[in-house]
Amino acid sequence: MKRGVTLHAIVLAAGASTRFGSPKQLARVNGQPLLQRVLALAAEQFGPAVIVVLGAHAAEISATMPPGSASIVINRDWQEGLASSIRAGVQRLPGACDGALLLLADQPLVSTEGLRRLVMAWRRAPRQIVASMYNGITGVPAVFPRWCFDDLRALRGDQGARVILRRHADHLVRLEHPEAALDIDTPEDLLDLPQ
Secondary structure, eight states, X not given: OOOOOOEEEXXXXXXXXXXXXXXXXXXXXXTEEHHHXXXXXXXXHHTTOEEEEEBXXXXXXXXXXXXXXXXXXXXXXXXXXXXHHHHHHHHTSOTTOOEEEEEETTOTTOOHHHHHHHHHHHHHSTTSEEEEEETTEEEEEEEEEGGGHHHHHTOOTTOOTHHHHHHTGXXXXXXXXXXXXXXXXXXXXXXXXXX
């Protein structure tokens, strides 16, 4: 009997938040820390198949996470940039994993419905990359099938997965996802959030 298709979420939350001035993963949005909000969204779609990659401030951030909310991976090379966190998360995926959703901890308007649409589109075409489109940009959240994992592990420096999205544009499904456009870099960005 064929096993079901398995998909995991990787939440990238290892950055130092230098422009924010304190760990933005702990910034409160509607009374809830930003990271906890994203983990709850991921858990709704993926149940226990959620990995969070921490780096800077890992001890402080992990102490605030509800027990069992995600498998924690510590990226000791977080200063290299986003690529090191992607590598760390992909390395932790189980061998039977068919795809991985990359999700940033600092996109507070991403919703359950937005993630569900990405997952459903990928399940209809599991050999394709399914990425979010916003403000004329194709980016994350995005679902990468297993055949992309070597490319993700090969990333270096402060580049994210966009280089892979460009490289494999002929295997790319773009989904309008305007709520992914806002990411939090400074405390002022929190003022752009609907109350």
